[in-house]
Amino acid sequence: MTDSRTRTVLCLVTHALLLRPFIKFFSGVRVVGGEHIRGLDQYIIIANHNSHLDTLVLFFLLPLRDIARSHPVADEPYFSKSRLAFRLISFLFQPIWITRGRPETDRDPLEKVKQVLASRHNLIIFPEGTRGRPGEMESFKSGIGRLVAQCPDVPIVPVYLSGPERALPKGSKLLLPFWNSIVIGHPQTYHGPHRDITRRLESILVELSLSNAARRKRSARKRAAAVVAFLGIDGSGKSTVSRIVAQGLSRASNVAFVSDGLEFYEQGASRDAQPLLAEKLREIIGRNAKRAKSLRAYKVPKLAELLLRDYLIHEVERWYNPEIIITDGLPIFNMAAWAALYKKEAIDEETCTQAISYLTEDAGRMDHSERLLRDLPELKFIRHLSLTRLRLPKAVVMLDVAPGTACARISSRGEQRQVHETEEKLSELREAYLMVCEVVQRHWGIPVQIIDGSQTLQQVASKSLQFAESLSLQKGEAGESSN
Amino acid sequence: MMLRPCDVVLIAITIWLTLANIARAFIRRRILHASYLGVTWAIFISFTIADLFSFAVGNWILALLSFVALREYFSLIEVRIQDRLAILGAYLSIPFMFYFVAIDWYGMFIVSIPVYSFLAIPLLITLGGKQREGTIHSIGVIEFGLFLLFCLGHLGYLMRFSSWMAAALVIQVVVCDVSSYLLRDRLRSLLAETIARFLVPLPLTISVALLLSPWTGIPTRHSLIHGAMIPLLVIMGHRTADYVQVDLLGGEGALFPDRGRVLDDLKSFLFATPVVFHYIRYFLT
Structure with a gap:
């Protein structure tokens, strides 16, 4: 006592x-x-x-x-x-x-x-x-x-x-x-x-x-641009569709379009801009990745390209301050889907959620990540390089195409086929993308629109544009920043 | 120990300020709340102690005041996590600078902030993290805070020449501030108000300078000139600090200890202290 x-x-x-x-x-x-x-x-x-x-x-x-x-x-x-x-x-x-x-x-x-x-x-x-x-x-x-x-x-x-x-x-x-x-x-x-x-x-x-008694923060800060990501397997037409959507949205606001190249649209027309170094670099690495002979050789350049692409989004936002950024694919989601392709057995919805939150530092909670890191050692590597804080989008459009159709489209392009562009791999990739969509919708509340990509290009494009316009992405109305 | 009349006056002012501060704690009237009794009191305490007992102690009291001012300033600005090392460096600049004041090494004092601290801050920012965006903004923001500190360092060095030189400067600045407080919102145009804020305190500051010249040891001619300089310097300081304050605080609402009150109290000294100090040092020592 x-x-x-x-x-x-x-x-x-x-x-x-x-x-x-x-x-x-x-x-x-x-x-x-x-x-x-x-x-x-x-x-x-x-x-x-x-x-x-x-x-x-x-x-x-x-x-x-x-x-x-x-x-x-x-x-x-x-x-x-x-x-x-x-x-x-x-x-x-x-x-x-x-x-x-x-x-x-x-x-x-x-x-x-x-x-x-x-x-x-x-x-x-x-x-x-x-x-x-x-x-x-x-x-x-x-x-x-x-x-x-x-x-x-x-x-x-x-x-x-x-x-x-x-x-x-x-x-x-x-x-x-x-x-x-x-x-x-x-x-x-x-x-x-x-x-x-x-x-x-x-x-x-x-x-x-x-309340007035709490500390006042400085308010005049640049708003983050709204990122809209287009997902879909190769041959789903996402680059074409996303470009049309970028053009369409640019009637009301400044739009940056990040695809294999970097383009800017203003009032419905394309606009010139000073090139970015990161973009050149990404182009070279991307070309390298496309020439890869095996999935293994494809992995590292692809990962590098994705990380650079994320950096590019930040750079675009910083230097050009667009209101909307349309991306063809989004690094964080591509990574998740590709991880599913490489490590089929390790990736389920839960690990996918954890991996995404690990890379975006969402909530910053790393309690349960041991198994995750054992299964995906690349994550640790990325973290060591301080390349986390990847970006989550404001909205996602998924163009869903049957792998067979996609393959047919790819061969009709007449280009050399990339190593993963086989029907089997593409169907796996498609499932992975669908899972990612499911996860971000449920866990992060990001609006996802899944559009059937087997319709004509015009139909798909007009549907996507409708969805994008319904989000009211303009800076004045867009509530909190997406990141 | 025999007290000279100038010492007695200094003690009297300090005691009066102490009583006013105690009264303020009880009354909590708005006019007293907003007035800069606290800062002036700290400054006069340090003058009295430097005059009667030990310069070093008075000097370190000013260093403490700089700490309070700097802490408030840093609480108002936006800092990134990686700037924290630089902010530590800024706090450490306080003893760094005041040490040279204490040992009377003028050459080192005058370069301590503008050379060494100003170089150290950017380096510390780069050591703090990898984010390059916002570096220039952070450097500028933190180094402006250091300049506030440098200002009080000048007051300390002026106190080293003579406590009454520093005290006279503070009294003259207070005269300017009181008259500009009484004049505010009375005149229609900004130009008229600025001119009035120069002309109204002008005879007062000159007469204070002349009246105190036997104690400060400044000859009549120089008393006239620097007495005339002070209202102008105070106006410049006010204008600059007003812009900074509005940017920091949004320009409305009451001032609290963590919301710009100390900065508000020191804004008149921003220009007056360094310029008057260098004037005196150049012509009179």
Whole structure:
């Protein structure tokens, strides 16, 4: 008993004499709405999570008497990597250790948390579940809604933190002094189904983040161009169709068209532009890849070409600032489909999702990637070269053609056949593309239009154009940037 | 220790500012809230300590003030993750520069920021990461922050010549600021307002310079000239800092400690401190 009391006193002294002055004088804190928390007996604080400093800053807010009886909820496996850190965190914050993403067991994962609430202690929860990208909020996990639905009498205090994500952002070990501004919202209790509660809480935090008291961000930033990707196997007519769509869309906005060449369209007509070095390079490598004799020899130049093509999209956006970029194929999707071709047994929908999120750094969660990396060592290689952050499109058009038709079309072109252009390989590739479409539609919510490519070119083109126009891709209307 | 009259006045000003700051903490009136009591108080504390006890301590108080100003500035700008190393470098420039002020090495002080820090920042940005886009923007943004710091370094060096030279400069700048505060929104055209902001404080700054010349040790002729210079320099500083502030803050809303308040307080010194310092150094030492 005395032991635990000594610990509490020590903890309080550390907070009061060491951590609080540090936060105050090293970083600086401005609190708006501090009165919302002072009079409460018991509460659950929910806050956005961008940095390891968040917890420390939230403890700065608490009245001293509440420090020993407030507990952040934290992921045990993450913090137990370092023994010292684990013990230090346990001493300073007395967190409730849970295991994130644990497979279903018979115990209720909320049980520990509810026990703490039953003993009239306070909770600190980061409902995003993980630290997101600096300054961006991710959608809330459903756990918070469930908890609130089960303990409806404890008031929820929403807190929006800005500053910690700059002082100690994810991925950096360098702690720098930056002001923290903390906005505390009104405490409130919630009833109802847990999904609604989660959504309500999320919208409240977003509102706080937009409030005048939260830090103002500079607004005049270039909008990202909307990328529309055309997928399809060789011979599906995607280059022709996508060019027609690019021309069609250019009546209303500036369009860049990235295919085997780089073209620009303005007001329905093609326009000259200064060539890019990356484009020349890609052309040479692409030509090289097309001459390959075997699939194995095709792989490396093709991969290089795809990576360069992604770089090219960024370059086009940077130098020409078009409103819409139409691409014939999209590096990230081509890669996924080709991976399916090379490693048929390793690729299913799940690994495909993981691989895409690995390469686009979506959500930045790499928890389950060990198997993925064993199956696809190329991913590691790409990551070592810092070539991740590939681009996801705003919309996808898939031209679906039977492999037989495609083969017939290819031979009618009279060019030398590329190594994968056989009926068997093409049908595999087609399935892979369809799977990729399925995955991005389900997992990323990107609109996908699958068009039957066996119709005449005119029909396909007009259908695709209709779809593209229905998306309202112009900059003024396009909500958030696609990347 | 015998206190000279000039020391007594300096102490009196400092005590008065201290009381005003305490009063502000209790009253929280808007006019006091927006006024730059805090910064002026810190500056006068450092003058008094430098004058009576130790120059080094006063100097490091100014260094702390620079830290506060720089921290606020960096909190307002957009930085990329890879600029963090450069920002660390910028913070480390504070002791780097103030050390040369403390040991009275003028040659090194005057090149510390414009040569060494200005070269180190771009290098640190390149060491911080691989993204090339935005490099020039980052260099410019971070180095402007360093210039704010350099400005306060000049105040420190002026304090080394004599505490009263620096104090007189601050008093003259305050006179200009108060008169421009009283004049704002009273005149219709910008030109008229600018002229008024020069002409109204002009007799005051000159008389302050002449009045204090026995303590500052600046001869009458030079007091006249630099007293006349100050309103003009303050106007230039205001104009420049206003543009920067609007870009940083969007130009509306109240100023808070992390929202441009310290920068707002220092904006009048942006031009006045370096130019007056070099004037005095060139003609009088």
